[in-house]
Amino acid sequence: MIANPNSTSQSPALFSSIVPTLMEVPDLHLLSKFTHYAGHAEEMCRAIVEDPDSDIDAVLVLGGDGTVNEVVNGLLGPADKPVESRRIPALAVVPTGSANVFARALGFPADAESAVETLAGTLAGNLTRDITLGTWNDRWFAVNAGFGIDAEVIAGVERARSYGFAASPLVYLNVSLRAWMRARREPPQISLQTRTKDGEEVVCEDIPLCVASNTNPWTFLGPLPVVTNPRNSFDRNLGIFGLSDISGIKGAAGMLHLIGFGYRKYFGQWIRQNMIRVDDVVEVTLSCHEPRRFQVDGESAGVRQSVVLRSVPAALKVFAPTVAHHKKFSRRPWQVVRDLVRIR
Incomplete structure (x- = not known):
């Protein structure tokens, strides 16, 4: 699991609630790492695919679309010189960014707590799909x-x-x-x-x-x-x-x-x-x-x-639910105002 501590909704409390849910997945062995600077997630993923002895089956992103982008580029390498597909771990995601378009388009709920529950089910059932990606010049x-x-x-x-x-x-x-x-x-x-x-x-x-x-x-x-x-x-x-x-x-x-x-x-x-x-x-x-x-x-x-x-x-195998979740969760008026104008 690669977590971006600077993503919009990331917090120690959220992290501590997500890990126990994931650890309930049978046969899951979780190694957690935090990013420390821009490009760090990409560097970590590149090291994974370049290690011939790596036994990592999946990379879980705890972050937003920007962190997902880094992980995708690290896993796949330059778009004009792609990595061998057999060496690429599958991608999973828990949305903690601002828009979280990637996770929500895959069918995950918008809030991280609900999304990790859905993800735990997809991991337990090994529910994956291949998705199309785009390239620009030599990047993904x-x-x-x-x-x-x-x-x-x-x-x-x-x-x-x-x-x-x-x-x-x-x-x-x-x-x-x-x-x-x-x-x-x-x-x-x-x-x-x-x-x-x-x-x-x-x-x-x-x-x-x-x-x-x-x-x-x-x-x-x-x-x-x-x-x-x-x-x-x-x-x-x-x-x-x-x-x-x-x-x-x-x-x-x-x-x-x-x-x-x-x-x-x-x-x-x-x-x-x-x-x-x-x-x-x-x-x-x-x-x-x-x-x-x-x-x-x-x-x-x-x-x-x-x-x-x-x-x-x-281009890439991802964990995704078979049925899209569009769960509507209620928020009190003060929570709406808080989310509109919050300051970190």
Whole structure:
């Protein structure tokens, strides 16, 4: 088990409640390690796969999507020189990050206590599945990647966390609104060229918003799923979503559509005139007129001008429930307020 002590909801109390649940799984031998710096999880996983005497069957991530990304890259190695599949342990996850898109898309509950109970059952039953992953240049991603507004939001949230604020839904909403307003004044100019599994090619020039996702939903804003490509799943290739215009009422409506507004027949048709949606994409090239921030799995990946994303089916074996859990847990008003504005 690789635990990130800096993930949003990680705490000694949570850790001490998770371990006893896992230790009840028959024949489970658990070795726990904590990460101490960025990239540490990747280094530990790389050491596991490079050790010919390693007897580790699975790596359990106690963290968010960023930690999952590190573990995936450590287990699989460079995307252009993948590790032999027989040497790769399966991946398991208990969500303790902010959005936790990967775990929730696999069907785990959003809260860690419920998720670890579900995971214990999947471990006991050896319930695994092979999932599709994405690559960008020589790196892997599990959830999403993109230029533009989403990358600006990630950078803004990271700044807020550096000031002591947790990555709460209120912080994400505040940063997102600011990023959207900046993008309306100075819209990014993103070009994309895609190729689908069926050989269809889609080319778009100078659009202000474009994201690639490997999951459905694309992300979560607190309890709200942000859906870009409803047909997406870990069994298909990448989904590409874009907006041709983010100005005016139609642009605002297009953003709200992602979190569930405007699905009535005629209103939805009006909004979709502004949308670019391509499913089952095996390769896409994203490029900008000038270097822009780029994000991968909810973490900033620096400033780049172009990237090539590809889809790799059955790239990794993961533990996952056979039935998705969408447990709704009640919270008192003070708990809602706390989660909106909490400070670490």
